[in-house]
Amino acid sequence: MYDFNADAKLLWDYHHLNNKLSKKDCIIAFGSHDTNVAERAAELYNQGYAKFVIFTGGFGRITKNKWEKTEAEMFSDIAIARGVPSDKIYIETESTNTGQNIDFTKKLIEKEKLTFSDYIVVDKPFKERRIYATLKKQWPTLHFIVTSPQNSYESYCTYYNESVEFDLSDFINIMVGDLQRIDLYGKNGFQIPQDIPENIMEAYMRLVSNGFDTQLIKA
Secondary structure, three states, X not given: XXXXXXXXXXXXXXXXXXXXXXXXXXXXXXXXXXXXXXXXXXXXXXXXXXOEEEEEOXXXXXXXXXXXXXHHHHHHHHHHHOOOOHHHEEEEOOOOOHHHHHHHHHHHHXXXXXXOOEEEEEOOHHHHHHHHHHHHHHOOOOEEEEEOOOOOHHHHHHHHHHOOXXXXXXXXHHHHHHXXXXXXXXXXXXXXXXXXXXXXXXXXXXXXXXXXXOOOOOO
């Protein structure tokens, strides 16, 4: 019987960039179903890594069927509950995908006349590489480092197993879908290309062939 954990862990490790943290002007936290991202943004703010936070996200392909509030509103509520002052938070609530997250955040910064020079970008642990590659292409003037919730693969398995709204298969399917997007979007020019080692592609193909394909897009 196929044990997906070894292959999923390979993808998990590949998705991480492990950037070294340093103080920046502002945090941009990308919305999703993963509220750990909001927790991480609040943690960084409270530790003095930045003085402002931008949450970006309307309803995405997963949250549109799960939540009544937008991703940015949900994340903002969590951050405020963790001690981030509301007047230090900006939210963008119209975007439905990563490209729109970027475009609409640019517009928010222009509208609010924000003059931040550099940023800490926070996203899911298994989206670090993809958001980095996308930002480098879609927002080449942005000065940023990438981080994510500091959780292990095993703790994320537990998180999804204990979730009311999601399950472990959602976790694996999303990681598989993000790997596909790194490959496809690097080829079609939406993001800068990323080297995908052969063992990572092999793990990806095994996961797909064993049914972890619900978050794939048509090539």
